[in-house]
Amino acid sequence: MVDTLTERSRQILEAIIEDYIRTAEPVGSRSVTRRHGLTLSPATVRNVMSDLEELGFLASPHTSAGRVPTDKAFRLYVDSLLQVRAIDEEQRDEIRRHYRGQGRDVADILKETSRILSSISHYIGIVVAPRFTANIFRQIEFVKLCGRRILTILVSESGVVQNRIVESDGEIPSEDLVRMSNYLNALLKGLSISEVKTRIFQEMENDKVRYDELMSRALKLSEQTLDEPDTEVFIEGQVNILEQPEFADVAKMKEIFRAFEEKGQLITLLDRCMDAERVNIFIGSENFLNRMNHLSVITAPYASGRNTLGVLGVIGPTRMGYDRVIPIVDYTARMLSELLGSG
Amino acid sequence: MVDTLTERSRQILEAIIEDYIRTAEPVGSRSVTRRHGLTLSPATVRNVMSDLEELGFLASPHTSAGRVPTDKAFRLYVDSLLQVRAIDEEQRDEIRRHYRGQGRDVADILKETSRILSSISHYIGIVVAPRFTANIFRQIEFVKLCGRRILTILVSESGVVQNRIVESDGEIPSEDLVRMSNYLNALLKGLSISEVKTRIFQEMENDKVRYDELMSRALKLSEQTLDEPDTEVFIEGQVNILEQPEFADVAKMKEIFRAFEEKGQLITLLDRCMDAERVNIFIGSENFLNRMNHLSVITAPYASGRNTLGVLGVIGPTRMGYDRVIPIVDYTARMLSELLGSG
DNA sequence: GTTAGCACTCTGTGTCTTCGAGTGCTAACC
DNA sequence: GGTTAGCACTCGAAGACACAGAGTGCTAAC
Numbered sequence: 001m002v003d004t005l006t007e008r009s010r011q012i013l014e015a016i017i018e019d020y021i022r023t024a025e026p027v028g029s030r031s032v033t034r035r036h037g038l039t040l041s042p043a044t045v046r047n048v049m050s051d052l053e054e055l056g057f058l059a060s061p062h063t064s065a066g067r068v069p070t071d072k073a074f075r076l077y078v079d080s081l082l083q084v085r086a087i088d089e090e091q092r093d094e095i096r097r098h099y100r101g102q103g104r105d106v107a108d109i110l111k112e113t114s115r116i117l118s119s120i121s122h123y124i125g126i127v128v129a130p131r132f133t134a135n136i137f138r139q140i141e142f143v144k145l146c147g148r149r150i151l152t153i154l155v156s157e158s159g160v161v162q163n164r165i166v167e168s169d170g171e172i173p174s175e176d177l178v179r180m181s182n183y184l185n186a187l188l189k190g191l192s193i194s195e196v197k198t199r200i201f202q203e204m205e206n207d208k209v210r211y212d213e214l215m216s217r218a219l220k221l222s223e224q225t226l227d228e229p230d231t232e233v234f235i236e237g238q239v240n241i242l243e244q245p246e247f248a249d250v251a252k253m254k255e256i257f258r259a260f261e262e263k264g265q266l267i268t269l270l271d272r273c274m275d276a277e278r279v280n281i282f283i284g285s286e287n288f289l290n291r292m293n294h295l296s297v298i299t300a301p302y303a304s305g306r307n308t309l310g311v312l313g314v315i316g317p318t319r320m321g322y323d324r325v326i327p328i329v330d331y332t333a334r335m336l337s338e339l340l341g342s343g
Numbered sequence: 344m345v346d347t348l349t350e351r352s353r354q355i356l357e358a359i360i361e362d363y364i365r366t367a368e369p370v371g372s373r374s375v376t377r378r379h380g381l382t383l384s385p386a387t388v389r390n391v392m393s394d395l396e397e398l399g400f401l402a403s404p405h406t407s408a409g410r411v412p413t414d415k416a417f418r419l420y421v422d423s424l425l426q427v428r429a430i431d432e433e434q435r436d437e438i439r440r441h442y443r444g445q446g447r448d449v450a451d452i453l454k455e456t457s458r459i460l461s462s463i464s465h466y467i468g469i470v471v472a473p474r475f476t477a478n479i480f481r482q483i484e485f486v487k488l489c490g491r492r493i494l495t496i497l498v499s500e501s502g503v504v505q506n507r508i509v510e511s512d513g514e515i516p517s518e519d520l521v522r523m524s525n526y527l528n529a530l531l532k533g534l535s536i537s538e539v540k541t542r543i544f545q546e547m548e549n550d551k552v553r554y555d556e557l558m559s560r561a562l563k564l565s566e567q568t569l570d571e572p573d574t575e576v577f578i579e580g581q582v583n584i585l586e587q588p589e590f591a592d593v594a595k596m597k598e599i600f601r602a603f604e605e606k607g608q609l610i611t612l613l614d615r616c617m618d619a620e621r622v623n624i625f626i627g628s629e630n631f632l633n634r635m636n637h638l639s640v641i642t643a644p645y646a647s648g649r650n651t652l653g654v655l656g657v658i659g660p661t662r663m664g665y666d667r668v669i670p671i672v673d674y675t676a677r678m679l680s681e682l683l684g685s686g
Numbered sequence: 687g688t689t690a691g692c693a694c695t696c697t698g699t700g701t702c703t704t705c706g707a708g709t710g711c712t713a714a715c716c
Numbered sequence: 717g718g719t720t721a722g723c724a725c726t727c728g729a730a731g732a733c734a735c736a737g738a739g740t741g742c743t744a745a746c
Contacts, residue, residue: 104508
C-alpha cells in the first residue's frame, strides 16, 4: 500500500492531513503549496491529489471544495507517516499532578483518570473498569444492617471493592456472620473471582456442607454477591466534542450522544483492545459502530503487574491530533498501571 | 397576585401555557380560541393577552409572533392553576418494575433511580447521594492489600459504603488490623459520621491512647478514611434534552452541558431542597444558575425513616409537563425512601 | 514531468420579494 | 362597558436571484 506512493505523494498527503487536522476544512491545492513550502505549483499538486483520490486516500465533498482525507488516509498516517512524539513535559507533569490526590478508592482513581484524559487531550476520556471476574479474591465481609438486610463486601487483591445489599431468609446473628466470612475467606483464598464461583458451586454440592446451616447460608450469601455486575465505564468530557466544528450540527451531535448512552457497544469495542501490547487506534468506520462514524478511538491497556486489568483511551474526531494524543494515552495508561500495581 | 386576575384571564393564561407546553411555539390569539372552545373572539383574547403581558405573565418575542409564558406565568401555573394528577398507573408499575432488580449496592440503586426518573419523564433524572457525614456509623473494616497499602471500608447504618486505599507508615499484620477495627467499632458505635470525626480527634488527645501504637495507628487510619468525599450526583438522560426543540441550537446546548459539568453548583441548588416537605419546583431563572435559564427543576427529598438523606429530581425545559412529572418525582422519592429505609 | 491559463462547477452570502401569522387600533354592536 | 369585526401594519421565514470566491480539470506550452 505504502509503496504504491512516491515520496512526493506521501509528503503531499501528509500535508493535506495535517492541514485538515488543524482546520477541519477541505484542503485545496493552493493551500498545500502555500503552507508547506513545496516548490511545486498548485497544478502539479492537483494532479497528485487526483491520483490520491483515485487510490482512495482523498475524497471531495463536491467539485469545488478541496479534498478531505479518508479513513484510509488517516490509517496510513498513523501507521507510517506519523512520528509519535515523546510526551510533552508539561502534560506529563499535569498528569502526575492530577494523580497526586490523597489515597482514594479505586473507582475514584479510574474516574479521575478519565477526567485527566479528557482535560489534557481536550477530547473525551474513557476508562473501562477492570472486569471483576478477572480479579483475585482477597476477602469477603458481611455487615449486618437492620433486620434481615446484610451488606456483603467483596475485596480483590488490587483493592477493587464490590458491595451488595442482600436479604437473608432468616435473621443471622453478627457472630455467625463473622464465622461465615472466616469460613469463606479460608475457602476462597487466592482464587480468581471466576474460580471462586465454580468453587462455591462445588462446595454447595458437598454433603458435609449441605447439612451445615451456617456454611450453606454463607455460600448462598456469597453467591448473591458474585453475580456479574455491569462493567463500569467512566466517560468524561463529552462536552469537548461540542467544540469540534464538524459536529456543530444538532443531528450529528444527537447521534454521538446516543452512541455514548449505549455503553455496551462501547465496551465491546474497547474489550477488543485488552490484549493489545500498547496503544491501539480505531479510525472512523473501522470501529464498526455506525454511530461513531466520524470518531476515532485511541486506546491502551492498563495492568497491575503482568495482569491486564482494563482499557483506557480517548475518543475524538477522526481528525484528532494523533501525534499529541497518542503519547498522552500511552503515558496515562502506564501511570495508572503503576498506581494500581503493587507499587 | 392571583386575585388581580379575573377567572377569564386565568383560563386564557392556562390555555396559553398548556399550548406552549405542547408545541414550544409562541401562542397566538386565534389558536387559543380554536383549541379551547372558548366562546370568545380572537380580538377579545388579544385584549386579555395584552393585559397579561402588562402584568408580566406573557412576553412577545417580536410583534407578530404570538406570546410566550414567562417564568412568572409558570410559577402561577404550578402554584395555583395546575391540578396535580395522581400518578399514572402504568408509570407507577414501570417504576416498580425497574426497582425489582436483585439486591444491589446503594450506589447502584441511586444510579438506577436516576435512570428511572429520566426514562419515565423523558427529561433529565438527577439524584444527589446522601451526605456521608449525615449517616450513622455502623462498622469499619481494614483489608490488607499488598505491602503497606490498606483498604479501609466504612459502612453506615443505611448500607452506604465508603472505601479508601491508604498507605500505613509501616507494615501492619492482619491480626493487628482486626484488633484495630474491633477497637474502633466499639468506640464509634451509634455515632453519626460527623460525631465520629470529633470523637476520633478527642481520642487522639487521650494520653493512654497516644502511647498505644496500635490504637493510635487505628485512629490515624480511620481519620484518613473519613475526610469528606465529593458528594456524588447521578445524572442520567442528558440526551433527552436534545429532543427539546428550544435547544435545537448548538450554542444553547453547549451552555446546558457545561452547566451539568459543574456539578458543584447543581448540588448547591439541590441542597436547598433538602428541608422541603415534599415536591419543590424551581422555574427557569428562579434557580439562580444563569446557565440554566430555560430549565426548570422539580425536586423531592428522600429519606430513611425520619432522617432525610438526599434529594432527587427531574430537570427539563421550563415548559415541561409539570402535571405529568410532579407525580413521577414524588412517587419515585417515596419508593426510594422505602427501599433505603428499614423496610 | 511541470506549469500557466482558462472555462467550469459549486457553495456561501447578501439582497429582494412574497407570504402568512399575528398584532393593535378603531369603530360598530349588544 | 364589554365584545367583536375590520383593517392596516409589523415582522420573520422562505424562496428567488445574482455574485464572489475557492477550487477543479483539462489543454497546451515549457
